[in-house]
Amino acid sequence: MLKKISLILLVFVAFSILIPISAQAANITITINGQNVVFEQKPVIKDDTTLVPMRAFFEVLGAKVNWEEKTKTVIAFRGETTVQLIIGHKIAKINGKSYELAVAPQIINGYTYVPLRFVGEALGDEVIYDNGHIVINSSNQRTTVxxxxxxxxxxxxxxxxxxxxxxxxxxxxxxxxxxxxxxxxxxxxxxxxxxxxxxxxxxxxxxxxxxxxxxxxxxxxxxxxxxxxxxxxxxxxxxxxxxxxxxxxxxIYPKDKLGKMEDEVNTKAKEIIDQIIKPDMSDIDKVKAIHDYIVKNTKYDYENLINNTIPPESYTAYGVLIKGVGVCQGYAAAFNLLAQLAGIDSLGVAGTGFNYSGSMPHAWNMIRIDGKISYVDVTWDDPVPDQGDNVRYDYFNVTEEQLAKDHSWDKEKFSEKYFDYK
The missing domain is CATH 3.30.1370 (Ribosomal Protein S8; Chain: A, domain 1)
Structure with a gap:
């Protein structure tokens, strides 16, 4: 099982092309210069763009607003910046220069609404989106970044x-x-x-x-x-x-704890290499020795997998080499670390494995020996339940064609060129 990596994207500062956010209007909160702001007319989402009531928003940002009824034009001033928006038009102007909006200003329930991000950034403010919470730091209140x-x-x-x-x-x-x-x-x-x-x-x-x-x-x-x-x-x-x-x-760990764990696992890895690698070994013999050591000294963390209680270390080389327990990502991590110490080119591969129980996220290793690419899946060569020194070689030094029978992965993302990214 491959550990799922979480990703947060925060986009800051001054883009006139709007970045979509996924949030319901009722859940949007806005903080301006450290103060929570609640508008009488709630913000709304239109085509993934946050719109806010025009006059209230400009005023809280310290801008003066003029409304031209005949042309349905909003003109706002703050410092040396002039912003012009027209209801129903996607072209807005900042100091006379035109910019295209993702969503035009519009009338909603009798009130004029304008795109929050464009307005804030047009005035030189910092606008940060974080899961439905919007933070604006006004350039009137802060030193520049x-x-x-x-x-x-x-x-x-x-x-x-x-x-x-x-x-x-x-x-x-x-x-x-x-x-x-x-x-x-x-x-x-x-x-x-x-x-x-x-x-x-x-x-x-x-x-x-x-x-x-x-x-x-x-x-x-x-x-x-x-x-x-x-x-x-x-x-x-x-x-x-x-x-x-x-x-x-x-x-996943505090920095001081992480540093100690890495020191411990690196020391252990060097001891293992000194123990199992001999000077007269060929590269493929070194790979086999690493493969066999991990299988013989690691128990697959099956119980925690079934109970959905896998601890963080089972995904790491620390779990496999120090604790003797891990899941596929930990096996791949330990193999990578030992292979590199032995002078073997090795990269982790993330994809999908297919077996009798169906498909699941999976991780294994790609190696390069004498310019030839092959694959090693130490996890699937380790019997479950654990059988001590019993080692299988079904997935040892196999070709892409052989592995692809029950493994799937993006060949471009896990290609040979990445061995040379050093």
Missing amino acids: NSITATKNMVGTSTLSTPNVTSEKDLYLLIKNALENNEDEITFTLSNSFYNSVKSSGTVNDILNSISDIVDLVLAHHPEIGYANKWTISVNGFNNVISKVSIKFKY
Whole structure:
């Protein structure tokens, strides 16, 4: 069984192309500059866009509003910014420049409603969506994001070092390094070549999906570092042009405990390699030794699987190598860790397994020996219930064609090229 990874997408700051949210109007809450705001006329959802009562919303943001009845035009002013919207029209203007809206301003129950996100960001405010809760930080009340970042991070220098991601491989390695070091957050910029490398259209939604897919891919390829179970992606930009991206990671254990667990499992892994790997072994003999050690020393966590009570460590190399108990993701993680220490190219594979009980999410390993790709499914070579030293080889060093008889996976996401992402 493969652990399900949770994903949260938070999108910040200044996009005139609206990002859809899925929330019912009755559940929407709005916080502006730290204060909960309740409008007499409730916000509504129209085609996945949040609309709010025009005059009340502009006024709470500190903007002055003019209404031209004849042309059905809303004109709002705050500082040096002028925003113009016309009822029923998807073209709005900010300081005379035109932008296309996902949903036009409209009259609902006799009140004028405008798109919340566009209005907030047009005035230079930060707008954050989080599962039906909307947070707005007014530029009238805060220092700019760039100023806060610069003050926090500048140490004896006048410039900030933010990595520029030029390709899928760049981002993949940046994420992998962050997870290996249990970093809480990474921030980077995207070059135009990145969009081509991930075959993205360049829209905000498309880029967010591409980035989150790469996080997911790193965790699938490298389950031995898979201690992050949630992540948040945020982007800064304007008019669909991204200027900066941040990814925040949340781990399944507190950082101090996680560090001790990793030290323990790494020490154990090195001891195992010293014990089972001999200098005269071929690469395939090394793979067999690792495969056999895991099967002989691990019990599949079947009871917890049946009771839906699988503890987090069963999904990790720690569970398999220290506790001696795990599920498929833990087996794949332990195999990856030991294989890498033995000098064997190995990647985790996430997909679906099919057996007598039906189909279920599953994980196994892809290896490369002498330039040839084959697969090892240690989990399915370990009998259940546990039979001690009894080892099967039905799924040891099998070809893609052989494995595909009862395994299904995305061949593009788990292709040979990722062995060279180092």
